[in-house]
Amino acid sequence: MEDENNMSSTKSCKIIAYFTIAPVGTQSTSIGKYVAAALGEIDKVKGLSYELTPMGTILEADNLEPILEAVKAAHEALTSKGILRIESTLIIDDRKDKPRTMKDKINSVKKQMKQF
Numbered sequence: 646m647e648d649e650n651n652m653s654s655t656k657s658c659k660i661i662a663y664f665t666i667a668p669v670g671t672q673s674t675s676i677g678k679y680v681a682a683a684l685g686e687i688d689k690v691k692g693l694s695y696e697l698t699p700m701g702t703i704l705e706a707d708n709l710e711p712i713l714e715a716v717k718a719a720h721e722a723l724t725s726k727g728i729l730r731i732e733s734t735l736i737i738d739d740r741k742d743k744p745r746t747m748k749d750k751i752n753s754v755k756k757q758m759k760q761f
Contacts, residue, residue, distance in 0.1 A: 665701040669730035683719035
């Protein structure tokens with residue numbers, strides 16, 4: 646029997662990340678068109694699921710490479726639009742002890758909320 650903490654027993658674990666990207670120094674406070682350009686490139690990354698939220702994008706993959714590829718693609722998308730300075734935030738949840746997904750984590754919190 647495999648140990649529950651053994652990484653080979655947790656192949657279905659997902660890496661979930663929170664990502665934001667913003668151009669600096671544009672003529673407008675609106676950044677929607679830049680976020681759209683970034684998401685257009687993120688959408689092309691194989692092995693990656695994502696969910697846009699009002700304040701950032703949640704990325705999900707079986708391993709770290711697609712997440713890092715998505716961040717790079719997003720930065721390159723803004724650079725190709727002439728942006729000379731880009732600020733981004735990336736928070737990675739790389740949990741190996743049990744399988745989790747974006748949806749699973751939300752459902753867990755909703756279940757906990759029923760106690761209040």
